[in-house]
Amino acid sequence: MADLLDDASITSALADLPGWERDGDSIVRTAKLPDFPTAIRVVGEVGDDAERADHHPDIDIRWRTLTFRLSTHSAGGLTAKDTALAAEISARVSAAGG
Known part of the structure; x- marks a missing residue:
């Protein structure tokens, strides 16, 4: 199972993931x-x-609006799997003009 990120790690990761909250x-x-x-x-x-x-x-x-939600349910919260996939999603969205 993946290790949960602590609050400081989540805050740090979000600083590198514009648009994610x-x-x-x-x-x-x-x-x-x-x-x-x-x-x-x-x-x-x-x-x-x-x-x-x-x-x-x-x-x-919703038409042209997409909302993505990530959490590692098996770990009970946020892990590095979430932030890694968030970065990939952001790259896809940016490449598509979003």
Whole structure:
């Protein structure tokens, strides 16, 4: 099982993850993409990244607005798996114009 991050580590990681905020035992980011097809493409790419990492975000899709929520449920909070996948999601969103 992955080790939980302490508060200082979470704060430090979030400083390097613009747009991500802590919400209890999760980190959350909402992104607006240029259009619906682009948003769906990003969701597919994130899905592929998540499968490779064996770590899956909750994703809410509202037209061109995506909300990603990450937490390591098996560990009971935030781990390095969450911050690593958050960085990958941010790169996908940025590349897509979000």
